[in-house]
Amino acid sequence: FEKSSIAGYSSVMLKTGDVTTFHRLFADPFTRACLSTEPHEFEYCENLMNQGLSLMQAVNQTAEHFYGKEIETFNTLIYGKEAK
Numbered sequence: 001f002e003k004s005s006i007a008g009y010s011s012v013m014l015k016t017g018d019v020t021t022f023h024r025l026f027a028d029p030f031t032r033a034c035l036s037t038e039p040h041e042f043e044y045c046e047n048l049m050n051q052g053l054s055l056m057q058a059v060n061q062t063a064e065h066f067y068g069k070e071i072e073t074f075n076t077l078i079y080g081k082e083a084k
Helices: 029-035 039-050 055-079
Strands: 010-016 019-025
Touching (some): 039 055
Antiparallel strands (some): 010 019
């Protein structure tokens, strides 16, 4: 599988009995920040929590830091403007 940061999605293999299927998993920036296995993203979030931020605050800031442009584009497409 290609790295999700390059492909733009995660690849998932599901195996049930003798049937194996492959799927693309697209996730929003918040979910990507929550589930990231990228060391620099995990470390960034951990550092924020060590500074006293709650898990939710740290994940939100991590998503904004690493995926801010995508969040801005999403908000523009969905809401017609930047979210405040």
